[in-house]
Amino acid sequence: MKARLYVIPASHPSIASQLMLEHKGIPYKRTDLLPVISKGVLKAAGFPGITVPALKIDGDKVQGSRQIARELERLRPEPPLLPADPEKRAAVEEAERFGDEELQHPVRQILWWGMKKDRAPLRSYSEGAKIGVPIGVAVKTAAPIVALQVHFNEAGDENARRALEALPAMLDKIDAWIESGVLNGEQPNAADFQVAPSLGLAMTLDDLRPAIENRPAGELARRFVPNYPGKMPPVLPAEWLAPLRRS
Numbered sequence: 498m499k500a501r502l503y504v505i506p507a508s509h510p511s512i513a514s515q516l517m518l519e520h521k522g523i524p525y526k527r528t529d530l531l532p533v534i535s536k537g538v539l540k541a542a543g544f545p546g547i548t549v550p551a552l553k554i555d556g557d558k559v560q561g562s563r564q565i566a567r568e569l570e571r572l573r574p575e576p577p578l579l580p581a582d583p584e585k586r587a588a589v590e591e592a593e594r595f596g597d598e599e600l601q602h603p604v605r606q607i608l609w610w611g612m613k614k615d616r617a618p619l620r621s622y623s624e625g626a627k628i629g630v631p632i633g634v635a636v637k638t639a640a641p642i643v644a645l646q647v648h649f650n651e652a653g654d655e656n657a658r659r660a661l662e663a664l665p666a667m668l669d670k671i672d673a674w675i676e677s678g679v680l681n682g683e684q685p686n687a688a689d690f691q692v693a694p695s696l697g698l699a700m701t702l703d704d705l706r707p708a709i710e711n712r713p714a715g716e717l718a719r720r721f722v723p724n725y726p727g728k729m730p731p732v733l734p735a736e737w738l739a740p741l742r743r744s
């Protein structure tokens with residue numbers, strides 16, 4: 498099987514896809530892309546959409562972390578990403594959908610809001626990446642990229658604050674799924690691979706880590722992404738963090 502995965506370094510759905518390829522034991526090559534510039538590269542590579550993760554596998558092109566999960570399951574059923582039992586499978590698919598559609602984006606918005614305040618941490622998120630230019634140069638010239646990311650992801654004050662307000666209920670939901678065995682069970686599943694990287698990315702923010710690390714959601718992240726790249730020192734207003742501190 499010939500596979501190439503297009504990623505943005507430290508992108509949470511990209512890491513989800515990397516974990517799933519590893520789970521399936523499928524060797525792959527990785528192309529690291531800079532945000533924003535990624536869109537043109539993906540188009541040039543023949544993908545229909547403009548987001549990572551994007552996978553070329555045996556000549557086929559698949560985009561989106563959940564679509565990649567399904568394609569990997571089809572191409573190599575063992576070890577499975579989804580339980581065989583229909584009820585268990587439905588529960589895992591719902592947790593996976595939540596991870597993709599509800600959890601990913603607020604974490605992304607909070608991150609880019611932080612980058613707008615302080616660009617210096619960007620370097621730590623690109624550690625080890627091969628983006629074609631020295632990381633230091635990329636980071637020094639990243640102001641327009643950060644501004645565009647804030648714009649594309651609608652990561653202004655109001656949405657960043659709203660994203661923070663939504664986090665406690667999402668963490669409770671994840672803990673409940675862990676408690677009931679949908680997440681973090683003995684056999685890793687597609688929802689674990691989807692949700693853990695979002696938690697791992699959130700925990701790279703010093704502002705968010707204390708609210709996650711000592712609860713089941715934190716354990717899930719430590720199990721699947723113990724070395725998530727990146728570190729952002731405190732940057733968020735204390736007032737915005739109040740709902741999280743109370744949770």
Ligand SMILES: N[C@@H](CCC(=O)N[C@@H](CS)C(=O)NCC(=O)O)C(=O)O
Pocket residue numbers: 505508509510511531532533534535536547548549550560561562563597598601605646
């Ligand atoms: N829900 C999609 C989200 C994909 C997505 O939005 N990826 C971001 C990176 S985390 C992206 O490619 N953004 C374009 C950019 O940063 O320029 C998935 O799971 O594949």
